Amino acid sequence: MTYSVNGTPVDAAPAPGQSLRTFLRDAGHVEVKKGCDSGDCGACSVLLDGQAVHACLTPAQRAEGRDVTTAAGLGGGDGLTEVQEALADHAGFQCGFCTPGMAVTASTLTSEDVANPEALAQRMRGNLCRCTGYRPIREALTHGLCGSGEGCGGCARTLGRLDAAPTGEHTGVGASVVHSAKDRIVAGREPFTFDEMPADTAHLSVVGSPHAHARIVAIDASAALAMDGVLAVLTHEDAPDVLYSTGRHQHRTDDPDDTRMLDTVVRYIGQRVAVVIADTKRQADLAASAVMVEYEVLPHVLDPEAARAPGAPLLHPDRTPADRVADAARNVVATVHEETGDVEEALAASAVVTDGVWSTSRVSHAQLETHGAIAWVADDGRLTVRTSSQVPFLVRDELARVLGWDAERVRVFTARVGGGFGGKQEMFCEDIAALATLAVGRPVAYEMTREEEFTRTSVRHPMRVRVRAGANIGGTLTALHVDVLSDTGAYGNHAVGVMFHGCHESIAVYRAPVKRLDAEAVYTNNVPSGAFRGYGLGQVIFAIESAMDELAHDLGLDPFEMRRLNAVRPGDPFIVAGAPDEDLKFGSFGLDECLDLAREELAGPDDVPAPEGWAVGEGMAASMIATLPPRGHVAVASISVGADGRFHARSGTAEFGNGTTTVHTQIVAEVFGVPRSRVRLTHADTDAVKHDTGAFGSTGIVVAGKALHAACVELREALLAGADASDGTPDWGALVAGVDPAHRRGDEAWAEAFLDQRERSVAFNVQAFRVAVRPDTGEVRILRSVQTADAGVVMNPQQCRGQIEGGVAQGIGSALYEEVMIDERGAVANPAFRQYRVPQMADVPLTHVRFATTADELGPYGAKSMSESPYNPVAPALANAIRRAVGVRPMSIPMSRDRVWRMLQA
């Protein structure tokens, strides 16, 4: 059939049942993204004869004789249309994976559609963004579609596009610059993981377990192997007999070795049993359903309390503390019990005591780009993996270990990564893609579906947290007891770290003379839990901040003052329930300012009016976070400059919408006083630098950025040392020629810095809400939302605001809407976006963001981390506002409409 794409005629024959999405991608139009493949996220939106459609829901045959327009063709030729320019200039993206579809959809709207926010949100409900919280998208669309050719005031278009801005404009540290690839991103031209593939790539499909716990008796792949295009079927017999963890850390011993690439026992529904490799994805999918597996079904346990009770089915009975499994005979991966005094005695002597059990749900990261990797053996003989990862170096190291290869013979790199939120601090697909390519001798791609994302990756650890807290009549804490049960699911990836971190800053933030902590992380036959934004803190903070609010309420105290009164401040030790921390210090302290600013902002008017008859209440919560993970986070960075004055920075950390690559170029621009356009960056490639622990724990600026800064300072000094003292425009040729030989690499001057950051500071966030609740339906409407952040010196205010807004949006999702549900068999009951409710534009209110004016001792230029932490205080602030509106305290999240309604029925 013939059709046209972006004005160019195409002649091709789609397969029966093929969607327009894959048909267009096969034709090279990789700007058409796959977020869900089910018509819920909008990432694949295209125009069909001018009408926006979801390409994934459109039979390819229906494009016959019609004109398709993709994001790359919206502006005609290489240009951009107005909404694309606006999305680029207003930072209407973070990872940018949803952006091409967002732009295509918005291009069909009119000035009428953007005239009121509700109408806009209704029109855009078929497009999800997980990163931004939508505020900058709303703003961009409003400006892009204002209908005024001259712009509507305050719009970037009136000022001329930023690229055309006069040279000399400040683009260094402190400037709100947007990523230099912005125009390519909004047009879908910036490649993500699967947008470039080696020739002759084969595809992999997984056979998943239908049982929550079973032993594999036999696998018959003969029917599958006989099918068209099938190259191989791999089972446990083909997999290395090596135990590892999918969770990745700087120290591999942080996680238990409890996972085999393909195992003889399966421990959750959906777990890999076998993989099929075929010429096409479709052939692999068909053959996967023809693999016959015989199981011996084993007893399973889904409830974490039951899992640690005597007689429970054991998931990993052979693991020992040497494997970093604390007590396999009780399904306990990690355990801690410590106290600083007699908590019972202190509670008994307290004027007021609160006691409650709070619980949190499983949450999916729901980053729009699913996990996936492409593996091949390159011409140089190295195993090469292009992947969607936050931790390419850690994946390289573990992949080499599992396969028994030297790490030098393995290269792992990422292109732009379409979101992560902790979910890509894992090795979920690189291992099997690598095994597959070695088996078939061809490049192999493993691109997860959205359903696999729900059933075969990881979720946020659900926790049950009991808090008992006492205070004297003035509100000073007298005792704090926290008892945590964390459900790590079938494997222990991140079980230990999440439990300890979750119970760390959440408890250490408060001074109580007597503290006790009991915590355990437990195996169950559920989909594994893993790293998720906040890394356990959000779950425990939900409970502790709820308890703090209850104490303040009982005592008639202002909740802001309750926090000020009890929080640690410079001079205090950081104590959980044992010895004080040794690596944590007050590099700065912004909590007081955050409390003041939040209270001031909350006093502002409602952004959304309260409907008649709804109950209104205000609530707040505070949170503390260490500025990086404990026990070392490594970054190596280098910088070089040629005689033409062009800089090339290299760092290891990955970009997945966190904005670090933008800040890294700003750092170079700042140190050398050059425009950012003169700086090129290579990153997230094990070939780029010697090592980088990776992009987690909000380390992209405070570790990788700090290393790059150190390299830049060293290079600047080297350049200046060899130069004649002179003013004016630098003569780069002379400067480069004059450096010491130790700082030369070929024709360039060069410097490198190694950083193993161990000393850590703390950052604070305060969230406050005013809400209205309708008791007879359970609806919660946010009338005003405020977050204040102690981010130190803010290196890019627009980006940092974006991180906070995105964190608040994700927090609202976890607090009000999102829950990965498990059915009675242990299967995920809602593995799709139509049933799992990622916030849409209509669900996310404006959040007023204010920054404290701190400058940190440790971070580069005084900066602190600010990516994970904005998420942490959101759920308890909302719960506290609901509590004060209706007089009943929510004890579990999400506080979905049905739960709130039921809570008020009693």
Add this chain to the structure above:
Amino acid sequence: MDLAGVRTMRTASGREDLALAPGETFMAGATWLYSEPQPGLTGLVDLAGLGWDELELTMPGDLRVGAMTTIGDLAAWAHRSDLPAAPLMHQCAESLLASFKVQAAATVGGNVAKSYAAGAMVAMAATLDGVADVWRADGSVDEVPVADIPADNGVSHLGHGDAIRAITLPSAALAARTAHRRIALAQHGRSGALLTGRRDTDGSCVLVITAATRVPVVLRYTQVPTADAVVADALAAPGYYTDPLGTADWRRGVSATLLAEVAEELA
């Protein structure tokens, strides 16, 4: 998504093409078919070649909606229409989880045939006494009230090979005043409860619960009932269910609250 098992696609151009082979199914807007894996499905019969997208007022003033009329086209027509019941068509279209992009492809007939509890075209047609012309696989034609087509959430009473040809909305119902309430676990999520109603020119009243119950609950009154009566009837209605989009107790409770609002608006 790609439907891996589909090996054949043919376009129907007449009734003789509607006989389904084993493994075949009809394809209307395709928006549901392509949104989930379809194990066992090997062939698609595209109904787009049949036309079936008429949207016309017949002589007695009935509205005949061809089954292949897109939901977007119906909503746009309703937007232009000054019939008293037209706003309900628009409101029901907007009650779908589907974005305007999906509405541009999804069909009225497909939404009814799929018979999801949250199928808002079922709600609309059930409230307006819509009747479907069903072309049976055996060659006969039946007139079936749309409210009677759903058998369960996502299951219809249509047999394999039965096709909805058109839906007729009678003139008396089109002259009625209508009201609409909707709630989901998120603002634009799939409906947890969809409450619709109409008040005819003679004062009689029809109230309908969908989305909250497995099949439509149609309550008929000679005059607009009191709030207490509506609440009692809604609470007594059968079929409230639990799934990831809402629990049965909540669906029942909010149905009673919001159906009383519908009645109040019609009073």
